[in-house]
Amino acid sequence: MRSLPARRSLGALVVAAGALLASAVPAFAHVTVQPGSVQQGGYSAVAFRVPNESDTASTVKVEVNLPLDHPMASVRTQPVPGWTAVLEKSKLDKPLDSHGQQITEAVSKITWTAGEGTKIAPGQYQDFAVSLGALPTDADTLVFKALQTYDNGDVVRWIEEAKDGQPEPSKPAPALKLTKAAGATAAAADQHSADSTAKQEAASGGKSSDSAARTLGVVGIVVGVVGAALGVAGLRRRSAQS
Template structure:
């Protein structure tokens, strides 16, 4: 092997070694869906989270992205921020879906959502299914950093001092509270019953009984007098 051939051979070995070193230094595969937030802090409220789903198809564009929420965030507590023109946002039992007309091939799908409150955690992994117009689906669901298809992960700062989950009882909640009177606590005498109202509209039942009795007595007396007069006339 002459001098030139030895140099070329060494350069080939050096290039191969350099390439191997770069691959080893790269470590675990990077997520192909990026997630970020300007307020990525545990228990923060009304937090906007942005997603950037990389297009990995040269022939079809992204048409749908389905996300499974991490523990601690309810689907009802997520609303749509911004996204591709014409795309719609719907809430699922375990997360959400954004979809619409397929984007151009090679164009990333960028959109954002707003979360009512982040949970008290160190990081949040958003499992994601990315579908293209031709039916292809990329599954970014791995929870291990070494996974070939890792889910995008949002790192959170520790909660601010005094921050509490929405809905937690306030310090004054344990103090006794005077009950508010209800309809059942109102005395029944304050409102007349149906029978009372009827009696107030006319004479009471006792008065009517006395009147009827008086009429019967008078009628009886008149009958007796008529009979006696008849007897006297007959004599």
Template sequence: MTRYLQALVAGVVVGALFLVAPAFAHTGVTVEPAVAGAANAVVSFNAAAESTTAGITSLKIVLPSGIAPGDVTYVDGPAGWALQPDADGYVVAGPAVPVGRDVQHRVRVKQLPVVPALVFKVLQTYTDGRVDRWIEVPSAANANPENPAPVVQLAAPPGGFPNGVASNVPSPASTDHSTGETTPSPTNAASTPTDDDGGSPLPWILAVIAVLAVLAAGAYALNRRRSA
């Protein structure tokens, strides 16, 4: 019985990792400096590999209003990749990265628009033709879309935002722009894994693991007493 419970606990732990890990994937964007109107800002993208059989071959970035394709220059990315501007943004592409490897690239923007938030829509293409479309903009009606576009909140420029300038994009997370780490916003958990009822499954998973661990420990202790 003890060995069975131990195996069950191990299985639940592994299953929990598979359930939670994909929810924290997707595509992330950081800006430095993250200040509205900043000149020569560096925008960093991290596209998570979500296929177990194909590598990423290209990223199509739809730029926010106020940033023209001609205002963007390529800084760096995967070996052999290059940037090609198009009508509403740019495509960065090259030799396929190994299966399971995330793709990071950086661009420099001539000047950020004077707005509180930037939305970068991303289309991520794999060698097998699969396309992950991170293009849904969080809104008051749908704060937690299934395929969220990355949103970056910008600090106000010196003197503040002009009158009438306001963000209609809820913040999916508060971002530490020095590290790129995010923490869920209390009013918008777009970056937090949720179940169908809108709550996070993580507490339930941890509770099941804890209960099984207690059962395994009890069975082990009982078995030791019987042996003694």
């Protein structure tokens, strides 16, 4: 038979392990954007991945808010069997220029609602695909705040923004990283190389100009000395003749 201290130690280990597992579960149940990174400036198809994190209830509605500080002119949803998608638009404070046209409103929210007999059951997840564009070129991250509604009335608000240097929030908002296009990166590298070459050539040109000037100066001095010598010699000859 185990002693009382041994049983207490075992119980403490079980409790600690349970707490560790409980804290780890939400990390795998976040609403996320797939893939997590796309290029700036273009059009991309992404999917909002919604896992069901409840053991007793099912997800029946998903709401995703699009950032209006970086609005996109084109937002299209891919049909999901059993789900109805509704797109809501909002007026923009500043019109968006898209292919020469002024866009005064943009999609600000997408709501997917499950039909009869449809749900994301415990242990399951669902991808909601969306085509977005044109993606901004002046941002490196887009944050999409989301709400997940269960059939028991619970609503999980995935709206907390992650911050550098701080622990990940318990209910982080889905975030999409934006990377510079390969062409833009190459162009920037070429421009940097061209600038460096121009600077080197300018410096080299300056040195060459200085060298040429010095050479011409020396030649001028030599010519002057020779001329002076010839002049003196000529005077001496005249004096001797006279």
